[in-house]
Amino acid sequence: MTERPTGRSALARRIGAAATAFLGVVAVSLLAACAPSAPQHASGEKEPARLHPTGDSGRWFDPAYAAGVGSTYSTSNRVCGVSDGWIVEFQSGPGITQRVLGRPLLPDAAVGWEIEQASCSTGSSFEGAVAVDLGPPERSTRALVSIETGTVAQKLPGKSLLSTATPISRAGGLIVLDAGEALVGADGERVAWRLPLTPQSKTVPLADGRIGVDDALGDRLSVVDGRTGTVLVERGYDKPFGLKWAGDGFVLNVNERDPEYAFSDVHGAEVERTTGSSQYGFVPSPSDGITFPIADHVAAGTVVGVDSSGRPALWQSEHQQNFTRKGPIDDLPDSIISLQAVSADGSLLLFDSPSDEADGIVVIDGTGKRVLEWRAPDATSRIDSGRIIVRSGSTTHVLIPER
Numbered sequence: 001m002t003e004r005p006t007g008r009s010a011l012a013r014r015i016g017a018a019a020t021a022f023l024g025v026v027a028v029s030l031l032a033a034c035a036p037s038a039p040q041h042a043s044g045e046k047e048p049a050r051l052h053p054t055g056d057s058g059r060w061f062d063p064a065y066a067a068g069v070g071s072t073y074s075t076s077n078r079v080c081g082v083s084d085g086w087i088v089e090f091q092s093g094p095g096i097t098q099r100v101l102g103r104p105l106l107p108d109a110a111v112g113w114e115i116e117q118a119s120c121s122t123g124s125s126f127e128g129a130v131a132v133d134l135g136p137p138e139r140s141t142r143a144l145v146s147i148e149t150g151t152v153a154q155k156l157p158g159k160s161l162l163s164t165a166t167p168i169s170r171a172g173g174l175i176v177l178d179a180g181e182a183l184v185g186a187d188g189e190r191v192a193w194r195l196p197l198t199p200q201s202k203t204v205p206l207a208d209g210r211i212g213v214d215d216a217l218g219d220r221l222s223v224v225d226g227r228t229g230t231v232l233v234e235r236g237y238d239k240p241f242g243l244k245w246a247g248d249g250f251v252l253n254v255n256e257r258d259p260e261y262a263f264s265d266v267h268g269a270e271v272e273r274t275t276g277s278s279q280y281g282f283v284p285s286p287s288d289g290i291t292f293p294i295a296d297h298v299a300a301g302t303v304v305g306v307d308s309s310g311r312p313a314l315w316q317s318e319h320q321q322n323f324t325r326k327g328p329i330d331d332l333p334d335s336i337i338s339l340q341a342v343s344a345d346g347s348l349l350l351f352d353s354p355s356d357e358a359d360g361i362v363v364i365d366g367t368g369k370r371v372l373e374w375r376a377p378d379a380t381s382r383i384d385s386g387r388i389i390v391r392s393g394s395t396t397h398v399l400i401p402e403r
Contacts, residue, residue: 045317045321045323045327045328047311047312047323047325048299048300048303048312048315049299049300050309050310050311050312051282051292051296051300051303051306051310051311051312052247052292052293052295052296052310053282053284053290053291053292053306053308053310054207054247054290054291054292055205055284055288055289055290055291056288056289056290057308057344058383058384058385058386059284059288059289059290059341059383059384060284060307060308060341060342060343060344060383060386061341061342061343061344061348061350061383061386061387061388062343062344062386062387062401063343063344063345063347063348064401064402064403065343065348065363065371065372065388065399065401065402066343066347066348066365066371066372067371067401067402067403068371068372068401068402069372069374069399069400069401069402070400070401070402070403071106071107071400072107072397072398072399072400073087073105073106073107073109073397073398073400074395074396074397074398075087075089075395075396076394076395076396077089077090077091077396078090078091078120078121078122078396079122079123079389079396079398080100080120080121080122080123080124080125080130080131080132081120081123081124081125081129081130081147081384081385082105082125082147082384082385082387082389082398083105083125083128083147083148083385084105084385084386085104085105085148086102086103086104086105086112086147086148087102087103087105087147087398088100088101088102088120088125088130088145088147089101089102089103090119090120090121092119097116097117098117098118098119099114099115099116099117099118100114100115100118100119100120100130100132100145100150101113101114101115102114102147102148102149102150105387105398105400106400112148112150113149113150114150115132115134115145115150117134117135117136118132118133118134118135119132119133120132120133121166123382123384124166124167125147125384125385126144126166126167126168126175127144127167127170128146128147128148128153129144129145129146129147129153129154130144130145130147131143131144131145131156131165131166131167132144132145140158141155141158141189142155142156142157142158142165143155143156144156144167144175154175154188155188155189156175156177156186156188156189157177157184157186157189157190157191158189165177165178165179165180165184165186166178166179168203168205168211168289169205169209169211169226170209170226171185171209171210171211171225171226171227172209172226172227173187174186174187174192174226174227176205176209176211176226178197178203179197180197180199181196181197181199182194182195182196182197183195183197183203183211183213183224183229185226185227185228185229192229193228193229194229195224195229195231197213198215198217198218200215200216200217200218201213201214201215201216202214202216202287204245204286204287204289204291205226205289205291206223206245206246206247206248206266206291207247207248207291207293208248209225209226209227210223210224210225210226210232210266211223211224211226212245212250212286214243214245219236219237219238220234220235220236220237221233221234221235221236221237221243221250222234222235223249223250223266223267223268232266232267232268233264233266233267233268235268237252238252238254244279244281244286244297245286245291246263246291246292246293246294246296246297247291247292247293247294248265248266248293248294249263249264249265249266249271249294250263250264251263251264251279251294251297252264253279254273255275258275258276259275259276259277259278259279260273260274260275260276261273261274261277261279261301263294263297263298265294271294272294272298274298274301277301277302278301278302278316279297279301280301280302280303280304280316280336280337281304281337282296282303282304282305282306283304283305283306283314283339283340283341283342284306284341284342284383288383292306300312300315302315302316302317302318303315304316304336304337304339305339305342305346305349306342306346307342307343307344307345307346308344308345309346311325311346312325312346313325313342313343313346313347313349313366314329314336314339314342314349316336322336324349324366324367325346325347325366326365326366326367329366329367329368330368331368332349332351332364332368333351333352333353333354333362333364333370334351334352334354338351338352339351340352340361340381341381341383341388344386347365347366348363348364348365348371349363349364349365349366350362350363350381350388351363351364352379352381353373353375353379358375359375359376359377359378359379359392360373360374360375360376360379360390361373361374361379361381361388361390363388374388374390374397374399376390376392376397377392377393378392378393379391379392380392387399387400
């Protein structure tokens, strides 16, 4: 990183260190309380002000991983979702009727429930349930099924209409589904509204039931009101410089060299512009379903890791020194902007293994000490319901923390 953060914009100075009540959002709203004062390290570095994340609290991992991994649940089946104590899998193969099954999240646990002639997709959990296609493809129905009981929690429009529709947000009384070829507002089994998507489009839940849509190949973005399906703004952007979604708008890097950023609301109106201050992006990120308001992006552009209450866990000073709450940290497993995940309390940071080590993940505490290392070829990781899930080859491993 060669960019040097300097100064703050007028909006950042107006914000100061005061925290505000953050915006409500679908799924779980994360309450970020005001910090009475920002702690200061012996080095003189002041901890950045508390931020305001919104989204699913399960995208932060359990701080109990500090004690290591107690056990591992490994499967070659497709993992559709997990809860604190259960896992839902899709099983198919020669001589096996395709089915969706739920088990307690314990090694060698017996099947707790199963649904024959059913299927589900990887990472399709939503509010303690999983989106499941019920019945044979030619006459399937679609529903949210409880992860722990296997019972139908809410019916959805059928797969024949929506293809592989995945719930991403709740807007008013509707559930918003990313159906691949369309973005859909569903009122139970009724389609309330439908907007076409290009095959390369990526969708992100924003605050207040709005959805950000990034047409990656078309270099276009749009914001959709999830309650009505109304397109609030649609515009092009310069792909090489990039787009970051905020809970109440979006951030565009309009000049890489200075750097210079333009901050716009959900209607596309520019509300702030900064020059000379870097914007690294927060973890968890919009791709995890977590967003932060524009004010946070302006005021804390070099904060990277954030805990579930909004308190910064990893950031960079204006002199490009990396900090955790424990103080300066010189030995990160990788670049600060390569951070993958943060524990709910902000005490632990997860990185992919450095390129000179075996593939896998590394979890460190605030001093840089490695508290967990998990090695697996070509490993990729994600966080679901507070659990670290590692995919390696055809096997998915759910790491269960030591208690």
